Amino acid sequence: MEQRRARGERVLPMGFGEAGLPVHPLLRDELRAASGRNAYGPVAGLPELRAAAAGYWTRRGLRTDAEQVVVAPGSKALLFAMRMACGGDVILPRPSWVSYAAHDELLGSRVWHVDTPPGGGGVPDPERVARTLGLARAAGREIRQVIVTLPDNPTGTIARPEIVESLGRVARENNLTVVSDEIYREVAHPGQSVAFPALFAPERTVVTAGLSKSHALGGWRLGIARFPDSAHGRRLRAHVLGIASEVWSTAAVPVQRAAVLAYEEPQVLVEHVAASARLHARVAEAVAARWAAHGARVTAPQGGFYVYPDLDARRAHLSRKWSVTTGADLADLLLDRHGVVVLPGHVFGEAPEALRLRVATSLLYGTAPDQREAALAAEEPLTLPWIAAALRHLEEALDDVLGTAETE
Ligand SMILES: Cc1ncc(COP(=O)(O)O)c(C=O)c1O
Incomplete structure (x- = not known):
């Protein structure tokens, strides 16, 4: 990822399970x-x-x-x-x-x-x-x-x-x-x-x-x-x-x-955690919908900040067009062609040929602390320019690699 960034190429960081949000000031004060x-x-x-x-x-x-x-x-x-x-x-x-x-x-x-x-x-x-x-x-x-x-x-x-x-x-x-x-x-x-x-x-x-x-x-x-x-x-x-x-x-x-x-659990922290859960839900749902629109089987996200699409229904297309036969091939293709970073299912114990990916959604909230604050405070986080751009990046990558569900 860092090498790609250094070359000025786009990266969509969906590999790492980090919450991607700022520290609440009350906790910072307490630590100090x-x-x-x-x-x-x-x-x-x-x-x-x-x-x-x-x-x-x-x-x-x-x-x-x-x-x-x-x-x-x-x-x-x-x-x-x-x-x-x-x-x-x-x-x-x-x-x-x-x-x-x-x-x-x-x-x-x-x-x-x-x-x-x-x-x-x-x-x-x-x-x-x-x-x-x-x-x-x-x-x-x-x-x-x-x-x-x-x-x-x-x-x-x-x-x-x-x-x-x-x-x-x-x-x-x-x-x-x-x-x-x-x-x-x-x-x-x-x-x-x-x-x-x-x-x-x-x-x-x-x-x-x-x-x-x-x-x-x-x-x-x-x-x-x-x-x-x-x-x-x-x-x-x-x-x-x-x-x-x-x-x-x-x-x-x-x-x-x-x-x-x-x-x-003072009330302000309860509200802070509830706002994070709402943000995780909104962005994970948006990401899941984009995979589903490209023929993935994906269970609607219910907790945390992960989506786990299964591309088995696109296996023939992936094999014919890209010689992709394993989850690792698919993750490599997304990274090489589009800078989209996801993890293949085999690292979670799946068979290598399972075309399943873990897609972490919480690093889309932004890289700078003020972007993350804004994402947490937003009524509609998907309209924030950097989140909208990340979702567009994902869509372009999926259009290219998977086509639409009708491509078969
Ligand atoms: C399922 C699961 N358990 C435990 C952990 C580790 O959490 P901690 O930071 O408390 O060590 C993680 C972190 O990625 C996780 O995803």
């Missing part, structure tokens, strides 16, 4: 005010932050005590520590976020991918999960954990509650630990609701969340986990704290102070 706090903090996190995080979950119907919470520099660190603490093999939804499988590669354990059912983005098909456990046992392997993502990255969709409930039942029957990655919960699109797997398998579900997406604070590194109030939960939490103590010691204390404010 706490910058003198230079001593190490407790490994589990500041007590006031654990209490605020417990309040955040309790207000949403998931009763939580501060003792169940662990704070870390990002939820990714918590997800890795959880994999290490759980041990055994893991079931991941196909498709699923890149780092889950990478964690198992680092740990030397094995990933069992299970397709998501229709309406179940981010959750592996519960019936197939049960079957996969048998297959693993027959191969002499033990699966101990399943990861779900609600709302989902890469598909930008939210699994239906009945699917989440069945998954919870299968997990309970088979003593699986469920890790529910809910980093996108607060940016579910307006009118969408997100089930809590922790209500369906309460003694076995760990929830992870953080401020990277809801408050666009990826670089501040702040994640939280909620462990179940059960003997299993207490054992896992103690194990994760042991790993935390030897690896990261504590999340940055000034950042934790700002996070207390975020999780106490």
Whole structure:
């Protein structure tokens, strides 16, 4: 991307899952005010932050005590520590976020991918999960954990509650630990609701969340986990704290102070997060519509800032005109001819020949802070010149590469 930019060529950055929005001034003030706090903090996190995080979950119907919470520099660190603490093999939804499988590669354990059912983005098909456990046992392997993502990255969709409930039942029957990655919960699109797997398998579900997406604070590194109030939960939490103590010691204390404010949810911050969710919804829908108009099968986006078009219906055209037969070929073609950056489905666990792409929409809000502020404040963000230009760029690229749906 940078090379293309340096050559003066156009780039449409839709590869990276960054929230693309400014920091709220209240959080900045809080961080500045706490910058003198230079001593190490407790490994589990500041007590006031654990209490605020417990309040955040309790207000949403998931009763939580501060003792169940662990704070870390990002939820990714918590997800890795959880994999290490759980041990055994893991079931991941196909498709699923890149780092889950990478964690198992680092740990030397094995990933069992299970397709998501229709309406179940981010959750592996519960019936197939049960079957996969048998297959693993027959191969002499033990699966101990399943990861779900609600709302989902890469598909930008939210699994239906009945699917989440069945998954919870299968997990309970088979003593699986469920890790529910809910980093996108607060940016579910307006009118969408997100089930809590922790209500369906309460003694076995760990929830992870953080401020990277809801408050666009990826670089501040702040994640939280909620462990179940059960003997299993207490054992896992103690194990994760042991790993935390030897690896990261504590999340940055000034950042934790700002996070207390975020999780106490004063009205201005609630409105700020709601405005981000509206913006994500508007732009993701506009991007999805452009892929659909070019013959892609694409589920309407429901949360976060991703669209996941499937170009299988255009396979004959893509093969004939461009010799494109894999998702990676298609992503390369879009980059080479048009500077459109997207990720091929295979990095999310799909077969190489799947013509699926993850299209991140949040870097279209602009490059300069004032553009991003304007996008957040706009009644109709699609009319802002830089967003309209980005959508035109996408349309031109799709016209060239895919033609229209009738081209077949
Ligand atoms: C599904 C998912 N989980 C976790 C993370 C990591 O979040 P954090 O910044 O809290 O480590 C990301 C970030 O891209 C994500 O997409």
